[in-house]
Amino acid sequence: MSAVAASGTLTLGDDLEVHRLGFGAMRITGDGVWGPPADRDVAVAVVRRVVELGVNLIDTADSYGPRVSEQLIAEALHPYPDGLVIATKGGLQRSGPGQWSRNGRPEHLRTACEGSLRDLRTDRIDLYQLHAPDPDVPYAESVGAMKELQDEGKIHHVGVSNVSVEQLDEARSIVDVVSVQNRFNLSDRSSAEVLAVCERDGLGFFPWFPLAAGDLARPGGVVAEIAQAHDATPGQVALAWLLARSPVMLPIPGTGSAEHLEENIAAAGLELDDEELERLDDAV
Numbered sequence: 462m463s464a465v466a467a468s469g470t471l472t473l474g475d476d477l478e479v480h481r482l483g484f485g486a487m488r489i490t491g492d493g494v495w496g497p498p499a500d501r502d503v504a505v506a507v508v509r510r511v512v513e514l515g516v517n518l519i520d521t522a523d524s525y526g527p528r529v530s531e532q533l534i535a536e537a538l539h540p541y542p543d544g545l546v547i548a549t550k551g552g553l554q555r556s557g558p559g560q561w562s563r564n565g566r567p568e569h570l571r572t573a574c575e576g577s578l579r580d581l582r583t584d585r586i587d588l589y590q591l592h593a594p595d596p597d598v599p600y601a602e603s604v605g606a607m608k609e610l611q612d613e614g615k616i617h618h619v620g621v622s623n624v625s626v627e628q629l630d631e632a633r634s635i636v637d638v639v640s641v642q643n644r645f646n647l648s649d650r651s652s653a654e655v656l657a658v659c660e661r662d663g664l665g666f667f668p669w670f671p672l673a674a675g676d677l678a679r680p681g682g683v684v685a686e687i688a689q690a691h692d693a694t695p696g697q698v699a700l701a702w703l704l705a706r707s708p709v710m711l712p713i714p715g716t717g718s719a720e721h722l723e724e725n726i727a728a729a730g731l732e733l734d735d736e737e738l739e740r741l742d743d744a745v
């Protein structure tokens with residue numbers, strides 16, 4: 462059994478079964494998520510290793526690079542193995558390293574989706590996520606564009622990201638939403654209510670920035686203590702806590718390093734007992 466299998470599985474929509482620990486492909490680009498990675502061969506090798514380790518959900522976006530992450534995934538893995546789910550996103554634009562602006566205009570989302578189809582070398586995106594609500598565009602218009610792309614067969618499933626409970630409800634009144642991607646980790650649980658909705662209704666919840674254990678990982682802190690007891694790293698404890706937190710939780714830790722990748726995936730097999738989970742729950 463592959464290490465990732467210990468994370469269990471989650472079914473997105475009614476047909477895409479994936480392990481509950483995925484890979485975030487934002488970190489295989491250059492500094493500031495801008496331009497090519499320092500070493501292209503290393504980045505390609507990391508992406509190939511993801512699949513060798515049995516991981517079958519990769520998260521990316523047209524804005525990572527921009528285009529670099531999607532193109533590297535295609536270079537490393539196309540033609541894609543059966544069962545691999547590539548989840549990409551549209552709705553952000555880039556003007557330079559570390560700079561992100563939202564663009565949820567329907568015409569932009571269409572252009573972005575068509576670009577992702579080309580860069581990923583596919584004729585249908587498994588899961589297309591609206592990267593973020595754009596305050597300058599009514600959310601219903603952005604989500605409506607996602608529905609149109611789905612109706613045209615360019616998208617299989619639709620996901621949303623960086624949403625409140627109200628925005629999630631609004632999106633679901635327009636299109637069938639199978640997943641939510643919000644920031645969530647040991648030190649930031651501000652999306653707990655959104656997670657509760659996902660758990661109630663069986664939507665996947667992809668916590669981004671899952672390794673931000675923050676101060677909890679300081680020497681002598683709770684995370685570090687629990688990590689030591691298991692001969693694990695604080696990051697592995699942060700991932701194991703997420704996996705235990707909800708059956709719909711699907712962390713997507715990101716890295717450009719094969720060593721870090723192996724370490725992150727090994728967290729699937731780290732079992733924390735009830736007392737440890739309670740201590741972590743109470744730690745913030």
Ligand SMILES: NC(=O)c1ccc[n+]([C@@H]2O[C@H](COP(=O)([O-])OP(=O)(O)OC[C@H]3O[C@@H](n4cnc5c(N)ncnc54)[C@H](OP(=O)(O)O)[C@@H]3O)[C@@H](O)[C@H]2O)c1
Binds near residue numbers: 485487521592722724
């Ligand atoms: N929807 C959104 O708005 C949104 C926003 C941000 C991210 N995301 C997605 O979520 C994914 C994860 O978020 P993230 O990449 O920001 O945060 P993360 O996974 O919590 O952390 C990634 C950072 O931790 C380092 N790291 C990873 N594994 C490590 C390990 N085992 N030991 C030490 N350091 C390690 C990485 O550096 P190294 O490369 O050196 O390992 C990188 O700097 C992204 O890749 C992206 O797909 C989505």
